Amino acid sequence: MMKTRRTSVVRLLLASVVAAACVVPEIGCVSVPDEGKQPIIATHVDDWRDEVIYQVLIDRFANGDINNDYQVRPGFLARFQGGDWAGLTQHLDYIKELGVTTLWISPVVKNVETDADVDSYHGYWAQDLAQTNPHFGDLAELRKLTAKAHDMGLKVVLDIVTNHMGQVFFYDMNLNGNADIYIGGSGPLPGAGSKSDVVRITEFDPDWDPRGVQAFTSLGNAGRAPVIFIQDPSINRVPPPGILGTARAYHGFGRILNYDVQEQTRLGDFPGGLKDVATELPEVRAELIDLYTRWVEKTDLDGFRIDTVKHVEYEFWSEFASKVRQRLAPQGKSNFLMFGEAFDGDDKLLGSYTQENMLDSVFYFSQHYQVFRDVFQYAYDEKQQKGTDQIKSMWADRKVNYRNEPQPGGIGVAPSKALVNFIDNHDVARFLFFANNDKEALRNALVYLLTEEGIPCVYYGTEQEFNGGNDPANREVLWNTGFNTTNDTFVHMRKLNRIRAKYIALRRGDTNVVYSTGHTRDEEDAGIIAYERAAPPASWVGWPASTASVNARVRAVASTGRSASSRACNAATTCRTPHRPAVPSSPCRSPTSARSGIVR
Numbered sequence: 001m002m003k004t005r006r007t008s009v010v011r012l013l014l015a016s017v018v019a020a021a022c023v024v025p026e027i028g029c030v031s032v033p034d035e036g037k038q039p040i041i042a043t044h045v046d047d048w049r050d051e052v053i054y055q056v057l058i059d060r061f062a063n064g065d066i067n068n069d070y071q072v073r074p075g076f077l078a079r080f081q082g083g084d085w086a087g088l089t090q091h092l093d094y095i096k097e098l099g100v101t102t103l104w105i106s107p108v109v110k111n112v113e114t115d116a117d118v119d120s121y122h123g124y125w126a127q128d129l130a131q132t133n134p135h136f137g138d139l140a141e142l143r144k145l146t147a148k149a150h151d152m153g154l155k156v157v158l159d160i161v162t163n164h165m166g167q168v169f170f171y172d173m174n175l176n177g178n179a180d181i182y183i184g185g186s187g188p189l190p191g192a193g194s195k196s197d198v199v200r201i202t203e204f205d206p207d208w209d210p211r212g213v214q215a216f217t218s219l220g221n222a223g224r225a226p227v228i229f230i231q232d233p234s235i236n237r238v239p240p241p242g243i244l245g246t247a248r249a250y251h252g253f254g255r256i257l258n259y260d261v262q263e264q265t266r267l268g269d270f271p272g273g274l275k276d277v278a279t280e281l282p283e284v285r286a287e288l289i290d291l292y293t294r295w296v297e298k299t300d301l302d303g304f305r306i307d308t309v310k311h312v313e314y315e316f317w318s319e320f321a322s323k324v325r326q327r328l329a330p331q332g333k334s335n336f337l338m339f340g341e342a343f344d345g346d347d348k349l350l351g352s353y354t355q356e357n358m359l360d361s362v363f364y365f366s367q368h369y370q371v372f373r374d375v376f377q378y379a380y381d382e383k384q385q386k387g388t389d390q391i392k393s394m395w396a397d398r399k400v401n402y403r404n405e406p407q408p409g410g411i412g413v414a415p416s417k418a419l420v421n422f423i424d425n426h427d428v429a430r431f432l433f434f435a436n437n438d439k440e441a442l443r444n445a446l447v448y449l450l451t452e453e454g455i456p457c458v459y460y461g462t463e464q465e466f467n468g469g470n471d472p473a474n475r476e477v478l479w480n481t482g483f484n485t486t487n488d489t490f491v492h493m494r495k496l497n498r499i500r501a502k503y504i505a506l507r508r509g510d511t512n513v514v515y516s517t518g519h520t521r522d523e524e525d526a527g528i529i530a531y532e533r534a535a536p537p538a539s540w541v542g543w544p545a546s547t548a549s550v551n552a553r554v555r556a557v558a559s560t561g562r563s564a565s566s567r568a569c570n571a572a573t574t575c576r577t578p579h580r581p582a583v584p585s586s587p588c589r590s591p592t593s594a595r596s597g598i599v600r
Contacts, residue, residue: 035143035144035147035148036139036140036141036143036144037143038143038298039143039146039147039298039299039300040300040332041296041297041300041328041331041332041333042300042332042333043332043333043334043335043336044150044155044300044302045155045302045335045337045411046335047412047413047507047508048335048337048360048361048411048413048418048455049413049417049418049454049455049507049508050101050507050508051101051102051155051455052099052100052101052102052450052455052456052457052458052497052500053100053101053102053103053104053157053420053455053456053457053458054095054098054100054102054103054104054457054458054460055104055422055425055426055457055458055459055460056088056103056104056105056106056460057083057106057121057122057426057460057475058083058084058085058087058088058105058106058123058136059080059081059082059083059084059106059121059122059123059135059136060081060083060121060460060461060475060476060477060478061083061087061088061091061460061478061479062083062084062087062088062090062091062478062479062483063081063082063083063084063087063479064084064085064086064087064088064089064090065084065086065087065137065141066082068082068084068134068135068136068137069082070135071113071114071119071135073119077472077473077475077476077477078117078118078119078472079117079118079119079121080119080121080135081121081477083136083477083478083479084135084136084137084141085105085136085137085141085142085144085145086137086141086144086145087479088103088105088145089141089144089145089148089149091483092148092149092152092154094483094485095154096152096153096154097485097494098463098485098490098493098494098497099493099494099496099497099498099501100458100497101153101154101155102154102155102156102157102302102303103149103154103155103156103157104157104158104159104305104457105145105156105157105158105159106122106123106159107122107123107124107126107133107158107159107160107161108123108132108133108136108142108158108295109123109126109127109128109129109130109131109132109133110126110127110128110131110132110133110134110236111123111124111125111126111127111133111166111236112125112126112127112166112167112168112235112236112237113235113236113237114235115167115235115272115273120166121135121475122426122475123136123159124161124166124274124307125165125166125167125274126161126164126165126166126240127165127166127168127236127237127238127240128240128241129240129244129287129288129291129292130241130291130294139298139299142299143298143299143300146299146300146301147300150300155302155303156299156300156301156302156303157301157302157303157304157305157337158295158296158301158303158304158305159304159305159307160292160295160304160305160306160307161306161307161308162277162279162288162292162306162307162312162316162320163270163276163277163279163307163308163309163311163312164269164270164274164275164276164277164308164311165240165244165250165274165275165277166237166273166274166275167204167205167230167237167272167273167274167275168229168230168237168238168239168240168245168275169227169228169229169230169239169247169250169275170203170204170227170228170230171203171206171213171215171225171226171227171228171252171254172203172215172225172226172227172228173201173203173206173213173214173215173216173225174203174215174216174217175215175217175222175225175226177228179203179204179228179230180202180203181200181201181202181203181204182199182200182201182202182203183198183199183200183201184196184198184199184201185197185198185199186198203225204273205254205255205269205271205272205273206225206254206255207254207255207257208253208254208255208256208257208258208264208268209253209254210253210263211224212224212225212252212253212254213225213252213253213254224252225252226247227247227250227252229245242287243283243284243287244277244284244287248278248281249277249278249281249284250275250276250277250278251267251268251269251276251277251278253267253268253269253276254268254269255268255269255270255271255272255273256268256269256270256271265310265311266311266312266313268311270308270311276311279312279313279316280313280315280316285316285319285320288320289319289320289323289324289327292304292324293323293324293327293328296324296328296333296336297328297331300333302335302336302337303336303337303338303339304324304336304337304338304339305339305340305341305363306338306339306340306341306359307341308341308342308343309340309341309342309353309359309362310342310343310344310349310353314352314353314355314358317340317353317358317359318355318356318357318358321338321357321358321359321360321407321410322357322408322409324336324338325407325408325409325410326409329409334409335410335411335412336410336411337360337361337411338359338360338361338410339359339360339361339362339363339420340353340359340361340362340363341362341363341365342362342363342365343365343427344365344366345365345366345368345369345370346366347366347394347397347401348401350362350363350364350365350366350401350402351400351401351402351403351415354402354403354407354415354416355403356403356405356407356408357407357408358407359407359415360406360407360410360411360413360415360418361411361415361418361419361420361455362415362419362420363420363422363425363457364419364420364421364422364454366394367394367419367421368422368423368424368428370386370390370394371390371391371394371448372422372423372424372431372445372449373434374386374390375387375388375390375391375527376423376431376435376441376442376444376445376448377431377434377435377441377445378434378435379435379438379441379444379527380435380436380438380441381436382520382521385520385527386520387516387517387518387519387520387527388516388517388518388527388528388529389516389517389518391513391516391529392513392516392529395453395511395513398416398417398419398453399416402414402415402416402419403415403416404416417453417454418454418455419453419454419455420454420455420457421449421452421454421455421456421457422449422456422457422458422459423442423445423446423449423458423459423462424459424462424474425457425459426459426471426474426475427471428470428474429468429469429470429473429474430459430461430462430466430467430468430469430474431445431462432465432466432467433467433468433469433473433474437467439465439488439489442462442465442489443488443489443492446458446462446489446492446493446496447496448529450493450496450497450499450500450506451496451500451506451533452511452531453509453510453511453533456500458493460478461476461478462489462493463487463489463490463493464478464481464484464487464489464490465487465489504535505533505534505535506533507535508535509533509534509535510533510534510535511531511532511533512531512532512533512534513529513530513531513532514530514531514532515528515529515530516528516529516530517529
């Protein structure tokens with residue numbers, strides 16, 4: 001009897017506790033801190049040309065919560081290292097100190113965890129587009145990051161992928177229901193006089209077949225190979241929810257072998273077993289638009305960086321971009337930036353994604369190759385380096401290859417004037433790796449990056465002089481530097497960002513090339529580029545008249561690394577190099593080591 005009464009009392013007490021907890025607002029019975037609650041979304045950007053983007057690979061920036069450090073393998077860059085959203089939130093003062101204004105964060109969605117001892121630390125192997133990646137935190141932590149960033153005057157751009165999902169299924173090519181990797185044949189047999197071709201076939205990532213991946217037996221072809229979704233919860237390799245968990249949501253042609261064949265580029269799986277989504281299907285488009293727009297509504301994001309845009313049909317981009325804008329604008333979110341990544345040096349191809357109703361901008365890969373590589377990175381090698389007249393030519397092509405009017409409902413700036421400029425990123429080796437570790441050349445490239453027309457983007461670790469080679473060596477751990485703010489390149493970047501913030505012409509001004517050259521060797525003007533940026537009165541809105549008039553015209557001088565240093569001169573004069581004859585129409589320089597300067 002006593003036992004029954006004690007149990008009843010305990011149950012009554014528990015019921016009272018639960019009832020009291022459920023009075024607390026928010027979902028469920030848990031009290032959520034204000035910064036973790038559903039935000040009221042708003043517009044935080046006036047003009048995207050005023051911004052400096054800082055690309056962050058979350059797993060590599062800062063580890064703020066050891067509770068999500070599962071499967072971490074410190075020191076092995078192909079594996080998880082432990083960075084998370086809490087770590088970035090805790091070090092936003094470092095971001096502010098550098099002078100950048102916008103964070104571009106790596107994908108936040110739940111991924112297939114690992115494949116062949118390589119982890120999805122980067123976030124590009126999506127499995128569930130509606131759930132957060134537990135390696136980086138929960139929704140409340142992500143909301144805390146965006147809320148604190150906005151409180152500090154920072155904006156947040158999210159990296160998203162519409163082209164493919166992670167390796168969530170295999171092609172059952174031998175019809176046995178198992179995911180097999182098959183090796184057959186022997187090659188020439190010594191002494192036997194016979195041979196057979198050695199063949200390797202993987203059902204996870206088979207080669208492109210225009211008929212669709214085929215099944216086969218010893219008797220020959222057996223038609224399209226069935227798509228079998230994998231059930232392996234231990235690494236989250238399970239079917240995605242909704243239509244993305246069905247075979248009809250994928251093209252099923254196998255992996256791309258030739259990137260010059262448009263059909264393969266658009267319909268093929270991304271090498272590594274990433275499954276190409278059938279983005280032409282209305283129900284698939286609707287799902288992608290809905291799920292990614294929800295992240296903006298949940299966390300008050302300011303833009304999307306969109307991966308692998310050249311692998312998706314053009315019609316998708318006009319629908320995706322238009323519907324995202326139309327859904328967000330009535331909620332108070334305008335000037336929402338959408339810029340795409342096409343890993344390609346073809347400037348006309350890049351510009352084709354800025355047609356009417358498509359993207360506001362693209363990642364300026366053609367400039368990465370033709371300017372930052374050919375002109376700045378190769379400054380130590382006169383045989384490889386190209387002249388600065390190549391820069392002038394590229395700038396002229398902007399008006400030809402890119403849309404010259406703002407997108408309807410977009411950011412209010414024409415794509416040709418809002419290209420996202422970058423020196424390097426997570427998909428290419430660090431600048432210093434191929435620049436013979438020439439840090440002066442890097443700093444010269446930074447002068448150019450932060451004074452040219454468009455939106456500058458800096459890859460995390462540039463300020464710490466990281467010099468890693470190709471993926472994953474270019475994805476170093478930042479917290480090992482102790483977040484040093486005193487090294488020469490950090491100080492240089494901070495100074496440039498402050499100058500850029502001071503002069504409206506360096507952010508919004510039109511560009512006029514004053515001087516460029518094809519010379520790269522010992523010629524007097526080798527490696528010099530001088531350009532003028534003048535801000536039209538329309539750019540002065542919101543600025544005091546006295547400030548606008550002072551800041552309306554700036555001249556920038558950049559040397560590419562082989563040339564000597566620039567020094568400030570009167571913009572109205574022809575400058576002379578000490579102990580050398582005058583160089584007509586060229587900026588000043590001294591015969592010492594390579595540097596760069598701003599001429600006001």
